[in-house]
Amino acid sequence: MKFLSKGQNVFLTGTMILIALVFQYFHLSILADAFLWVSTFLAGSPIFKKAFRFVFLKVISIELLVTIAVIGAFFIGEFLEAAAVSFLFLLGSYLEARTLEKTRSSLKLLLDQAPLEARIIKNGEQQMIAAENVNLKDILLIQSGEKIPADGKVIEGDAFVNEAAITGEPLPVRKTADDKVFSGAILDNGYLKIEAEKVGEDTTFSKILQLVEEAQDTKAKSQRFIEKFAVYYTPAIILLSILVFIFTKDIRLSLTFLVISCPGALVISAPVSIVAGIGNGAKQGILIKGGEMTEKAAKLNVIAFDKTGTLTMGKPQVVAIQAIGLSQNELVEVTAKLESLSEHPLGRAIVADAEKKGILLDEDLKDFRVHKGMGVSATIHHANWIVGNRELLKVNQVEISKETEQYIQNEENKGRTAVMAACGQELKGIISISDQVRPEAAETVKQLIANGKKVIMLTGDNERTASFVANEIGIDEYYASLLPEQKVQKLKELQSKGFKVGMVGDGINDTPAIATADVGIAMGGAGTDAAMETADIVLMSDRMEKLPYSLNLARATTRNMKQNLFFACLVVALLLVGVLIKWVYLASGMMLHELSVLIVILNAIRLLKYNDHYRKGVQS
Amino acid sequence: MKTITFQVDGLTCPSCAQHIEKVMTGQKGVQETKVLYNAQKVKISFDETVGNSSEYEEILNKLGYDVKSQKIA
Known part of the structure; x- marks a missing residue:
């Protein structure tokens, strides 16, 4: 029609x-x-x-x-x-x-944020093209009110950018030269010239969309069970209808069975809750990968944090330099040379310090090696240098004098990490690096504990730094000096004791641990593909307070799903009984059936408005 | 092995999703069909030497779902 x-x-x-x-x-x-x-x-x-x-x-x-x-x-x-x-x-x-x-509205909302056009600069001229036709290395100009059409690096300009579509962060962020920008973000005011680094399907925004799409249709455990049930339920009722017709010749009864034979409310009960829950998260910059993960996240009772970059800012800075037998600048130069080849955040802090001091790093080092969890080594002008932690010094039999040991301990007691440099077996200096604790870390941990979670910290850093940070944040249980595989071991230990463990990290340095945990949670996922792929829950921004929210949302979603399942089962049973005792006929059967479907959907829609600020207000 | 994703119109009930999965999986060359109900997408992994994606499109049309766009990967 x-x-x-x-x-x-x-x-x-x-x-x-x-x-x-x-x-x-x-x-x-x-x-x-x-x-x-x-x-x-x-x-x-x-x-x-x-x-x-x-x-x-x-x-x-x-x-x-x-x-x-x-x-x-x-x-x-x-x-x-x-x-x-x-x-x-x-x-x-x-x-x-x-x-x-x-x-589904949240998904649609997200889809609508997709950039459509791009202003490309070619041979000094501006030209509007479709966003999907942007290529790598294209130079793009974005003006006030326009959407950024590709992931890229700012090469010129100064602007406030609203990244809510990606990170869920409502406040605009300032971007200037060398900052990263994301496709789908909106330029509030100012202008930017960027070079495209990721385009089309590879942008963080597209990846979020794909993840959310997949997640919303990834089945929960209880859902799979229901679907199996539904597969048998319908043919069984049809058979019943035929049998009723053959034996009782009661056409009305037999036709009524056909009308109620599809357990509609049951089939959609779990999916609608999951869609709504995941949609709610996506709006806040929280990606939960599907129904099963939602159910698992709701059951977590231990939350393990990685320290660096998770509980701390992850932007370590050099705060003190102690050179032994050479000038401070010489010490920085050598260590920075070695560290310039490592990806370690501590190393980057030293390189940044060297740059700040205007020290040039020419590349005259050979035999560069990374000693996982310990440090790096290389040869410079035939001298063997090592830069790393105490463990590395021990392996290389470097002696530490009593005074120096005292100095290192003092630094560590202040929560600083001491990076030691040695030439051959001779200690040449100590560079102290400090990584600020996130201001919201203590509050977040307090909330998690209030919600009945056990909170622990796992770190590769030494005991003293770990203890300082744990103390400042209010974490009682921590494990220090762990290599990546020891973190995994620790998680497995907890799991074997029956705990459901969630591991929170930045998703870059702690991928194995995140993969081992029952639920791996990555913070600051925007822009880091590895984190988005490995983790089960991705917090796009690095705002920690989203963590308790996402766990509460998972709980609310699971609760909503259970309500729906219970209600739908009840309706199926009532309809069956109702038909058998002839209370329910064709039209009333159809009406009850349709009504129950609507009630299940409406219940799920409540989740879209779920917001735990209200709850928090009630509790405090 | 290729994967084609159809963006369709008119996927209004979750049980339709199950039907589409059943029908499409029964087609020549199809290894797996995944209906992303909420995203209104039908993803079909198929052996391109046996099956033909335009046939799949035709079947979706026949079932009453208009194909709005498609992407092969």
Whole structure:
């Protein structure tokens, strides 16, 4: 029925049924029947059409069963029932589609944020092109109010950029030369010239979209069980309907079974909750990868934090230099040379310090090696240099004098990390690096503990630094001097004791631990592909307070899913009993069925508005 | 082995998603069908030497789902 929209059809056929009822009241049964026939035909034809399409491909659809029920009712002269069943089915599917749209609205909102055009600068001229046609290394100009069309690096300009679509962060961030910008972010004011580094499907924004899309359709455990149940339920009820017809010849009863044979509320009960929950998260810059992860996250009782870059800012800075037998600048120069080849955040701090001091780092080092969890080594002008922690010195039999040992301990007691440099077996100096604790870390940990979680800290850093940081944040249990594989070991230990462990890290240095945990959580995921791929929950921004929120959201989603499942099972049971004791007939069966589907969807929609600030307010 | 993603219109009920999965998986060359109901996408992994993506599109159309766009990877 292409000349009527679904909405118009529902309205028209509903009205016709009402008119027919009026005629019936006045005993004008011929007129009443005529209206009912037309109504059945109008409401029924899209259903028949769909049923026919699927039969053609050997699939028994709910539409086919409804069609049989409607035709059956028609033949036994139950015109009102036939019209009502068709109308209610159509109305139900219309309302279902409308309300389900709402549960998906967050995804649509996200999709709408996609950049469409780009202003490219080529041979000194500006040109508008479609965002999908931007290539790597293209130079793009973005002005106030425009969307950034690709991930890239700022080469010129100064602007405030709203990255809410990516990080969920509502406040604009200032961007100047060398800063990274993300596709999908909106330039608030100012202008930027950027060089495209990631385009099309590779941008962080596209990856978020893909992840959310996949996640929303990744099934939860309970959902898989329900789907299995539904697979058997429908044929069983059809069989029952046939048996009832053969043995009792009660056509009405047998047709009613067909109407209730699709456990609609049950089939969508879990998916709608998950879609709404994941959608809510996505809006806040929290990506939860699917239903199963939501269920697992709701059950976590231990949260393990990595220290560097997670509990701390991850931007370590050189705060003190102690050179032994050479100038401070010489010490910085040598260590920076070695560290310039390492990816370690501590190393980068030293390199940054050298740059700040204007020390040039020429590349005259050989045999560079990384000693995982210990440091680096290389040869410079035939001298063997090592830069790293105490462990590395021990392996290389470097002696530490009593005074120096005292100095190192003092530094560590202040929560600083001492990076030692030695030439051969001679200690040449100590560079102290400090990484500030995130201001919101203590509050976040307090909240997690208040929510009944056990919080621990795992770090590769030494005991004294670890103890200082743990103390400052309020974490009682911490494990220091761990190599990456020891972190994994620690998590496995906890798991074998029956704990459900969530591991929080930056997703770069702690990938094995994140992969081992029941739920791996990466912070500051925007821009780091590895983190987005490995972690089960990705916090796009590096705002820690999103962590308790995401765990609470997972709990709320799981609770919502359970409510829906319970309600849907109840409806299935009630409908069955109702039909058997003849309380429920064709039209009322259809109505209860459609009503239960709507209630399940509406319950899930509540999750879209879930916000735990309200809860927090109540608690405190 | 290739994967084609159809962006479709009119996927309004979750049970339709199951039907599409069933029908498409039964087609020539199809290894796996995944219907992303919420994203309104049908992802089909298929052996391009056996199956043909334009046939899949036709079947989706026949089932009453208009294909808005498609992407092969």
